[in-house]
Amino acid sequence: MDDVLFQLRFTAKQLEKQAAKSEKEEVAQKAKIKKALQQGNIEGAKIYAENAIRKKNEGLNYLRMSSKVDAVRCKVQSAVTMKGVAQNMQTVVKGLEKAMNAMDLEKISKIMDKFESQAEDSDVRISVIENAMGSSTTTSTPAQQVDSLINQIADEYGLDVQSQIAAAAIPSTALHADTKKEKEDDLSRRLQELRN
Secondary structure (H helix, E strand, O other): OHHHHHHHHHHHHHHHHHHHHHHHHHHHHHHHHHHHHHOOOHHHHHHHHHHHHHHHHHHHHHHHHHHHHHHHHHHHHHHHHHHHHHHHHHHHHHHHHHHHHHOOHHHHHHHHHHHHHHHHHHHHHHHHHHHHHHHHHHHHOOHHHHHHHHHHHHHHHOOOOHHHHHHOOOOHHHHHHHHHHHHHHHHHHHHHHHHO
């Protein structure tokens, strides 16, 4: 099949080269038409015009044939590829069948349970770290500097944000008091479970 594909590709390229050659000859014939007209040779110009038209049609025919040969090559290539895919799928199906027969569902279930518990433990640890980092970053940046930066940027772009800042001026301790207590209780409970 590789030889057939090579021959088809080679034939398509040859036809494309012939089409390019015909285009060059068409351009040359058009130049001769111009020269004949400048010399007043109408009969010669007609002959060159016929040649130019014939070369143009010849080039188009070569391109059409090249396109058809390339289409056949693509179909053959697709057939070869599909045959390979079908063979690979057969091998995979046989492999899956062997794997399914060898699987011990009880062991797989235990492994999955252990994985889920470790994932939950990891979530708890990440949550503790995020809360610690969140509280340290919120206390390390003074609110006055934050407001100053917001006002500076608003002034640069001509925005009125004073009314929005005033409306949003809720003490941060009031926002976080209830949720912080709930998170701490939940984290304490989960840490206790991990220790057990």
